[in-house]
Amino acid sequence: MLATSSGKTAHGVLRYRGDSVVAVVDSKFAGKRVNDVLPWLGSTAPIVASFQEALAYEPSALLIGVATEGGRLPAEHRAAVLAAVDAGLEIVSGLHELLRDDAEIVARAERSGSRLWDVRLPPANIPLFSGAAYRVPSQVVLAIGSDCAVGKMTAMLEIERAAKTSGTRVEFVATGQTGILIAGKGIAVDRVISDFVTGAAEQLVVQASAEADVVLVEGQGGIFHPAYAPVTFGLLYGSAPDALVLCHRANKTHIDGWDVELPDLAGLVAIHEELVGRIKPARVVAIALDTSALDEPSARDAIARAAEQTGLFVDDPVRSGGTAMWRTIEQALRGTTKALLATGAP
């Protein structure tokens, strides 16, 4: 895996699919192991300075674990990717810039037999939104967030784990490149043509509903994000959720990198419910608070304050596990108009 310390994709894969990572390429932390640097990811994979060193661990694939703005391959990683291609490894990329559009990479992959997987490339023939998502028999829960990178994917994966443990037929629906790498399937909706984003979300929900009583949809962006709100609304309307889990980073007041002040948590709940309320009503049933930057007492305090302000169940599912949050969601789903869950924790 090719990673940097700021690699959101790399962190997600290490946390949820760490068993498949034999080594991490990151010159900044070379010589250490992942758990020396990022202990909460639960991975002991060695960190090496270059792709050449990583070859000693006999990888079968190189994952480009760097999520860059605009999704382009950073020039400093190009040599490593070409070396991996020449070594015949599969190349797995979640970047907007597609491997298949890079003539040099394609030509060298043809020579070496290297397989190229553009995780972000959506399937052909995504249909327009049809309303079929309104009629699925399963319950759909969507993660919404105050911004990008506030733990939407992580919250859903922790809730999925808890729901599975309780015996529920549940499926996590990946909508971004990291989620797809973890789930092994999904659609990177930010790469879908804008007219078809709602259709892509709908297709994912309809497919997942065939095999699950509860469908947990990974959210993207935020409704007040100047650049990425279109993707957010594609999921908010297209997945036709029955319930929403609001994700937020403790003490966050603005959109990262933008002079956009967020409403408080109660305001965020209200505006989301107002918007979906016209189309297919859904309530925010729980708040997942990312408290990773806080110590334990501060985290508890932040969670208590958020619960008091909103009157909702609030927890950090990474810190506490997803069990309590899943119980709350399940209880709320039992109160919706759809059929009661077939199975579930008592």
Added chain:
Amino acid sequence: MLATSSGKTAHGVLRYRGDSVVAVVDSKFAGKRVNDVLPWLGSTAPIVASFQEALAYEPSALLIGVATEGGRLPAEHRAAVLAAVDAGLEIVSGLHELLRDDAEIVARAERSGSRLWDVRLPPANIPLFSGAAYRVPSQVVLAIGSDCAVGKMTAMLEIERAAKTSGTRVEFVATGQTGILIAGKGIAVDRVISDFVTGAAEQLVVQASAEADVVLVEGQGGIFHPAYAPVTFGLLYGSAPDALVLCHRANKTHIDGWDVELPDLAGLVAIHEELVGRIKPARVVAIALDTSALDEPSARDAIARAAEQTGLFVDDPVRSGGTAMWRTIEQALRGTTKALLATGAP
């Protein structure tokens, strides 16, 4: 021009570029002229039953003037398109399904020398939204709407005409296929990858600002449209408007084809201002009411009621011309924080 009586694209081109249309293919009304069927479009072009008959009028291009759901070429029009290709005409298509992806059309165009213009195909290398739109020196006015097909493009074209007449350096920014056919340039934002829709809107505004003091951006869809809201938000945030013109069809209460009840006009004004207010504040400064289905007294009544309910200037710029609406917009723009307009009507 290949058209049907429900062809939104055909109607727009006939109304604003009617001088370039030598004949309309529409078997339903063959033998008549456009002004016999749709007098308000101001075109006297003959309507013929087939493309073969249209050849007598020596067209240089065939415009596929049918805007279909999902943007596919209807099977019944395929023969006409192929005949036009074989005759060496330029083929102009605003459909999602690209001419250049159709192997048979491409092969036959190569043989005949027919040029293929996919109006909807966005330019390569659209950048991510950067915030540059916040800093353009010109004033940006965006048309928003309660739904699709409520006169957003038409309102902006009427306002453009009035502003030009008054001597203002103004530019209409086309964001959909019909607007592009009329303006001769633009980006069909619904065909842009969702992560880049805001960037596309920004790029259009930045480019238009170089040549205009007032930039009039064509809106798309509506914020409560279950399928198309992502495109709407791409323009609402990405064009960074200084002022909004709300477009609505008189007596409309729901999204066409969906069980989605709209807020009343005052509610529509409030929710749009609340959403953009967090990102770059802009007020709704006028309401363009499509009263084409009403007689004159009913239209006047609908306009008066909308004005009373919202406290805003309301008019139907197609019925009345855009002069009064432009004066209202110009007055409102003088009150914004940007520099006063360099030129404008007294």
